[in-house]
Amino acid sequence: YPANFGAQPPSANDPMWGYFTAIAGQDGEIDAEELQKCLTQSGFSGTYTPFSLETCRIMIAMLDRDFTGKMGFNEFKELFTALNGWKQNFMMFDQDRSGSVEPHEMSQAINAMGYRVSPQALNGIIKRYSKGGRIFFDDYVACSVKLRALTDNFRRRDTMQQGTVNFAYDDFILCTMAI
Amino acid sequence: YPANFGAQPPSANDPMWGYFTAIAGQDGEIDAEELQKCLTQSGFSGTYTPFSLETCRIMIAMLDRDFTGKMGFNEFKELFTALNGWKQNFMMFDQDRSGSVEPHEMSQAINAMGYRVSPQALNGIIKRYSKGGRIFFDDYVACSVKLRALTDNFRRRDTMQQGTVNFAYDDFILCTMAI
Numbered sequence: 184y185p186a187n188f189g190a191q192p193p194s195a196n197d198p199m200w201g202y203f204t205a206i207a208g209q210d211g212e213i214d215a216e217e218l219q220k221c222l223t224q225s226g227f228s229g230t231y232t233p234f235s236l237e238t239c240r241i242m243i244a245m246l247d248r249d250f251t252g253k254m255g256f257n258e259f260k261e262l263f264t265a266l267n268g269w270k271q272n273f274m275m276f277d278q279d280r281s282g283s284v285e286p287h288e289m290s291q292a293i294n295a296m297g298y299r300v301s302p303q304a305l306n307g308i309i310k311r312y313s314k315g316g317r318i319f320f321d322d323y324v325a326c327s328v329k330l331r332a333l334t335d336n337f338r339r340r341d342t343m344q345q346g347t348v349n350f351a352y353d354d355f356i357l358c359t360m361a362i
Numbered sequence: 363y364p365a366n367f368g369a370q371p372p373s374a375n376d377p378m379w380g381y382f383t384a385i386a387g388q389d390g391e392i393d394a395e396e397l398q399k400c401l402t403q404s405g406f407s408g409t410y411t412p413f414s415l416e417t418c419r420i421m422i423a424m425l426d427r428d429f430t431g432k433m434g435f436n437e438f439k440e441l442f443t444a445l446n447g448w449k450q451n452f453m454m455f456d457q458d459r460s461g462s463v464e465p466h467e468m469s470q471a472i473n474a475m476g477y478r479v480s481p482q483a484l485n486g487i488i489k490r491y492s493k494g495g496r497i498f499f500d501d502y503v504a505c506s507v508k509l510r511a512l513t514d515n516f517r518r519r520d521t522m523q524q525g526t527v528n529f530a531y532d533d534f535i536l537c538t539m540a541i
Contacts, residue, residue: 216493237416240490250482252489303429304536310431311419311540314395326539333538337531349528352516357483359512359538360505361490 199225199263203256212253215240221259227266231282231320238325242266244361245332269327272296273320283317289326298330332362378404378442382435391432394419400438406445410461410499417504421445423540424511448506451475452499462496468505477509511541 202225206217213221219239228234234242246258254262272295274280276288284292286309293305300308308330312322336358340348381404385396392400398418407413413421425437433441451474453459455467463471465488472484479487487509491501515537519527 235416236493237414244490250486250489252486252492299532300535301532304532304539307429307431307536307540310429311423313431314415329539330535333535334531337529337534341531347528347530348534349526350516351526352513352520353478353480353483355516355527356479356509356512357486359541360483360508361486362538 197260199260200256203259207256210253212251212255213259214253215243218243218254218259222266227270228320230280233321234324235321238321238328241325241328241332241362245328245335247361250361265328265331266324269324270320273323277320283314283319284323285317286313289318289323292323292327293330296327296330298334329362333359336362376439378438379435382438386435389432391430391434392438393432394422397422397433397438401445406449407499409459412500413503414500417500417507420504420507420511420541424507424514426540429540444507444510445503448503449499452502456499462493462498463502464496465492468497468502471502471506472509475506475509477513508541512538515541 202221203213204211206221206224207213215236216239219234219236222228222239223233242262243252243254246254246262272292273284276284276292289309289312290305293300293308308326309318312318312326314322318326337348340350340354381400382392383390385400385403386392394415395418398413398415401407401418402412421441422431422433425433425440451471452463455463455471468488468491469484472479472487487505488497491497491505493501497505516527519529519533
């Protein structure tokens with residue numbers, strides 16, 4: 184038996200564990216296509232359109248610190264917690280359950296998440312994730328995942344917390360291309 | 363009359379001009395959804411799957427230096443030239459016209475485009491744009507557009523050409539979130 188002292192066993196009564204293990208198979212990891220299947224089968228999006236492969240790829244990249252393009256159960260749980268928060272946030276704005284929110288509501292949401300971005304950057308972000316002048320659930324989540332992933336990558340390099348980072352070209356590409 | 367000396371008039375015998383104007387309408391600019399329509403109607407993708415909205419959004423962002431989320435005819439022509447190059451490149455590798463290429467062919471293509479990225483970054487990029495272990499035309503183009511846009515943004519700030527850039531957080535978000 185492999186030594187397992189002190190390690191947290193994956194919680195067998197966690198309902199997500201069933202979906203995850205059924206899809207992950209032997210290696211215990213899932214890629215973006217499997218993540219999409221997992222989130223669709225668990226019914227996470229409810230009445231909203233299921234997540235696109237593109238959004239699932241960004242979800243994987245957000246937590247993929249070793250660049251394998253895959254996700255284990257611990258990362259999956261971490262993702263799931265974040266997704267629940269974003270979904271609640273989205274539903275708070277989408278009172279009529281239309282599946283989309285207004286640009287100014289997206290601004291409010293980004294501010295509420297604690298990000299401090301200039302009006303110019305905010306404006307660019309909102310234009311990028313809009314469709315016909317509104318922001319749909321899948322794009323809202325893609326935007327939230329991306330903002331968190333980029334901010335995490337930046338913060339990890341901003342060790343003195345000065346709000347600036349000196350990037351070498353290759354590192355810049357490494358932490359932006361996959362997201 | 364507005365002064366127009368020296369300015370190049372949009373070439374009326376350019377076949378793309380017809381597709382563009384029909385869709386752009388009065389303001390003479392197109393957003394990502396209109397670009398998608400324009401590229402689909404012109405049959406640019408040929409036997410390949412037409413571009414996704416996601417890829418069209420990155421195309422707009424690549425040339426959208428004023429952050430309007432829109433593209434005029436001059437930018438459209440610039441995009442079109444780049445797209446033709448990428449398409450030729452892709453078809454050179456996709457000899458059997460399957461619509462997808464191998465990971466190592468994607469590596470070769472990125473190197474051939476003149477980008478100097480580490481094996482780790484290259485590996486991350488390829489994982490990100492693969493589907494079932496292969497890279498499809500739409501993803502290949504999305505990756506090429508993104509790599510060019512991020513490199514352009516980096517280079518524009520690397521005024522001394524030292525290969526490093528000092529990014530403030532807001533500027534980092536501004537030049538990565540829309541791409």
